[in-house]
Amino acid sequence: MARLQPVRGTHDILEIKARTFDYIVSHFKAVAERYGHGEISTPIFEFTEVFKRTLGETSDVVTKEMYTFEDRSGEQLTLRPEYTAGIARAFISGGMQQLAPCKFYAYGPMFRYERPQKGRMRQFHQIDAEILGVPEPQADVELLAMAADFLREIGLLDRVTLEINSLGDVESRQAYRDALVVYFQEYKDQLSQDSQERLDRNPLRILDSKNEGDKAIVANAPSIQDYLNEESRLFFSAVCQGLELLDIPYTVNERLVRGLDYYSHTAFEFTTTELGAQGTVLAGGRYDKLIEQMGGPATAGIGWAGGLERLAELVTAEHMPEAHRPVAIIPMGGLAQVKAMKLAHDLRLQGFHIEMGYRGNLGKRLKRANKANAVAAILMGEDEMARRVVTVRNLDSGEQQEVALSDVAQALQPYR
RNA sequence: GCGGGUGUAGCUCAGUUGGUUAGAGCGCCAGAUUGUGGCUCUGGAGGUCGCCGGUUCAAAACCGGUCACUCGCCCCA
Numbered sequence: 396m397a398r399l400q401p402v403r404g405t406h407d408i409l410e411i412k413a414r415t416f417d418y419i420v421s422h423f424k425a426v427a428e429r430y431g432h433g434e435i436s437t438p439i440f441e442f443t444e445v446f447k448r449t450l451g452e453t454s455d456v457v458t459k460e461m462y463t464f465e466d467r468s469g470e471q472l473t474l475r476p477e478y479t480a481g482i483a484r485a486f487i488s489g490g491m492q493q494l495a496p497c498k499f500y501a502y503g504p505m506f507r508y509e510r511p512q513k514g515r516m517r518q519f520h521q522i523d524a525e526i527l528g529v530p531e532p533q534a535d536v537e538l539l540a541m542a543a544d545f546l547r548e549i550g551l552l553d554r555v556t557l558e559i560n561s562l563g564d565v566e567s568r569q570a571y572r573d574a575l576v577v578y579f580q581e582y583k584d585q586l587s588q589d590s591q592e593r594l595d596r597n598p599l600r601i602l603d604s605k606n607e608g609d610k611a612i613v614a615n616a617p618s619i620q621d622y623l624n625e626e627s628r629l630f631f632s633a634v635c636q637g638l639e640l641l642d643i644p645y646t647v648n649e650r651l652v653r654g655l656d657y658y659s660h661t662a663f664e665f666t667t668t669e670l671g672a673q674g675t676v677l678a679g680g681r682y683d684k685l686i687e688q689m690g691g692p693a694t695a696g697i698g699w700a701g702g703l704e705r706l707a708e709l710v711t712a713e714h715m716p717e718a719h720r721p722v723a724i725i726p727m728g729g730l731a732q733v734k735a736m737k738l739a740h741d742l743r744l745q746g747f748h749i750e751m752g753y754r755g756n757l758g759k760r761l762k763r764a765n766k767a768n769a770v771a772a773i774l775m776g777e778d779e780m781a782r783r784v785v786t787v788r789n790l791d792s793g794e795q796q797e798v799a800l801s802d803v804a805q806a807l808q809p810y811r
Numbered sequence: 812g813c814g815g816g817u818g819u820a821g822c823u824c825a826g827u828u829g830g831u832u833a834g835a836g837c838g839c840c841a842g843a844u845u846g847u848g849g850c851u852c853u854g855g856a857g858g859u860c861g862c863c864g865g866u867u868c869a870a871a872a873c874c875g876g877u878c879a880c881u882c883g884c885c886c887c888a
Contacts, residue, residue, distance in 0.1 A: 400879075422874060455886045459812070477888085492823070510812080521888055589885065605884080665887095675888060683830090702888030727846065737885080759841095761848035769848095802827060 404517025415707045416520065418503055418715055419549055423522045423701075426545040427500035430537065432524060434498040437481035439506075443471040448450070448689055451656030460507040462517075474506035478523040479657075479682065479698055486527055487691035495528025495694060502703070514673030514705045525698035527575040529685060533632050534697050535661045537635030542677055542699055543643045546665065550714035551706065555676055557644065559663040560651035561625045561631035562599075564608040566682065568659065571622035572598055582612045602650040602789060618649045627660065634661055653678075657685040661697065670708055677701035719747035722810050723764030723772045723790075727757060738773070738785075745804055747811065765790060770810045775805065 406414060424434070429807040443463050449455050462474040475481050478501055491497055502522040510516060524541060526534045539557070546552040574803060575598045576787075583591060594601065602613055606737055623631065638645050653662045662680035670676070679699025686694040722742070726735035739749045750767045752760035757774070764772045773787040779797070787806050788795035800808040 403879075460886080507887080509886075510884095511880085513882095515887070519888070523888095600886090653887095672883065672888075678888065689847060700888055725847095756844090757846045758844070758848070763848085765848045772848080774846075778846090786847090788847075793848085795847085 402517070404511040406518075412707060413736075414718065415644065415710050415715065416703055417675070419703060419706050419710065420522060421504065422548045422762045423545055424500065426541060427524055428545075430541045430665075432498040432500040432541075435482060435485065435501050436503065437475075437478070437485050437501065438665050439504060440472045441481055441484060442659050443797070444474060445471040445484050445689075446480050449483065449657055449685060450476070454655055456507065456655070460508045460509055462508055476505055476507045477655075478503075478505070478521060478700055479525065479685070479696075480572050482523075482525050482698075483527075483686050483689055483691070486694070487689060487708075489684060492528070492694060496534075497525075497527045499523075499527070501525075512673070513671045514702070514708065516704065520703035521700045522703060523698065523700045524679075525696060526793065527686070527696045529697070530695035532633035532637065533679060534663075534695075535634045536641065538679075538697055538699060539634075539638060539645075539663065540641050540643060542665065542701075545701075546677070549706070549710055550616070551676075551709050554669065554709060555665040555667045556646065557663060557665050558648040558651050559634070559638075559645050559661065560648050561619065561623060561627060561634075562680070563619060563627040563658055564650070564659055567619075567623045567627045570624075572616070572633050573620050574617045574622060575599065575601070578616050579612070586611060599652040602652055613650065620649055630660055653680055657682040657688070663699070663806045665701075665726050667709060668707060673705060675702075676705045676709070679714060712766050718768070719748050720810075721750040722768040722807060723750045723752055723760075723767060723769040724775065725752040725757065725760045725764065725772055726775040728777045730780050731777065734780060734800070735775050738775075738800070742804060745808060747804075761790075771807065773807075 399547055427434075430543050443461070447457055448462060453591075456476050460475055464472055481543045482499055482501065484546070486492075486497065494694075500523065502520065504518050504520050506518055508517060511517060518693065524538060526538055539559075542551060543557070546555060563571065576594065579586065579590075579594055579598060580602060585608065586594070586601070587604065587609050590601045590604050590606065590609050595603075599607060602616065604610065604613065635645075651662055651664060658680040660681040660683065664678040666674040667676055668674060676698055678701075679697070681695070681697040683695040685696055686692065693799050722733075724735050724739050734752070739751055742749050749766060750769055752763055754760070761772060769790055771790055772788045774788060774795075776786075779785055783800045784797045785800055785803060787798050787803070796806075
């Protein structure tokens with residue numbers, strides 16, 4: 396406890412930020428329910444194996460970004476770096492194949508040990524949607540439609556671009572990977588240091604390198620589209636047709652790849668140019684082999700996750716509902732204090748938002764009521780108490796009137 | 812893990828080639844106004860100059876280290 400500061404890459408969330416998060420999440424939940432998704436909440440930590448096996452031993456997330464620790468009984472546990480692995484695990488351990496198809500939504504904190512920068516922190520928050528047990532491309536379309544609806548509702552759809560690509564099935568992906576290795580091998584010594592390493596580890600990643608020299612070489616690299624087998628091609632065109640049917644604008648980006656090993660077929664990202672280096676605001680894809688790979692029954696899956704912090708950066712005040720304006724109760728004197736406490740309680744039971752003025756003379760208390768953005772103030776002085784009335788003052792117009800103590804709730808109706 | 816930038820009041824920042832009591836605006840508190848807010852005026856509180864060490868007669872300033880924040884790389888929501 397020596398350092399009284401938040402742990403690196405973590406933040407306290409309050410006031411406007413908290414309200415923005417709540418705004419985004421409540422719209423997300425409403426849209427997800429509309430699409431027939433049910434809420435699932437999985438633990439924020441799992442056995443380390445759950446993530447290691449699903450994300451791939453060599454992925455960055457596993458090799459350098461996991462928050463892993465040993466608990467008192469010696470178990471290796473990891474704070475979740477993403478949602479899909481935990482949900483897939485829940486699907487298996489809950490025997491949910493009997494219930495498939497399953498449509499879930501979830502939201503909560505994620506943890507990755509990374510160097511913080513704009514739009515990236517060690518504890519961050521995601522919303523997440525998954526469909527398990529539907530191998531048909533209609534699920535891809537539905538999930539993308541849901542994402543687009545959600546983004547529209549929070550006013551962001553016209554500020555992001557949907558890019559999609561197909562990574563093909565296992566066979567197509569392997570063929571493409573081989574072709575890429577052959578191609579890049581030619582230019583190996585011209586590639587950046589990073590990309591030379593990628594060539595061994597994950598050649599697909601070279602495609603979205605930000606290095607200028609790499610970009611020139613990538614420009615002439617073979618396209619995944621030419622390596623998709625019949626089945627994969629049909630699948631991808633079904634997804635594209637579905638998007639067109641629903642008027643969801645998108646662009647095919649042949650260079651779009653995903654970092655985690657488990658993706659196949661559809662991969663997509665909603666991106667913005669407004670957030671600097673971290674432009675991906677919501678992204679996901681299909682993972683048909685994942686559950687089987689984890690040791691569960693062969694079950695197709697597709698899902699996406701959106702970053703709350705990144706979405707919140709984009710949400711502007713005009714889309715946010717205004718904070719509810721309270722009514723301030725201002726007692727002056729001992730008797731009024733007691734009456735005020737009772738009145739405040741009664742009004743709150745009836746659903747009013749009540750602020751209490753505790754200190755200072757009337758002027759100070761009104762000033763504080765003003766600062767709290769109160770719509771009205773209820774003034775309770777000694778003489779009012781004697782006559783069993785209060786003064787209700789409209790803080791916008793300055794108009795005020797005396798109201799019988801028993802009729803206060805009625806008089807406050809306009810300020811609800 | 813790697814590279815750049817920045818750390819001075821609650822917040823945003825100024826602070827001359829090193830020079831003695833470190834400033835402004837906003838915010839906060841109080842008064843002008845013993846029961847009437849927003850505007851105005853007056854006054855006040857609030858600082859280990861991120862931390863440790865070094866150079867110097869003298870360091871907020873220069874040097875080294877360290878921590879934090881921030882932007883970028885890797886990677887990702």
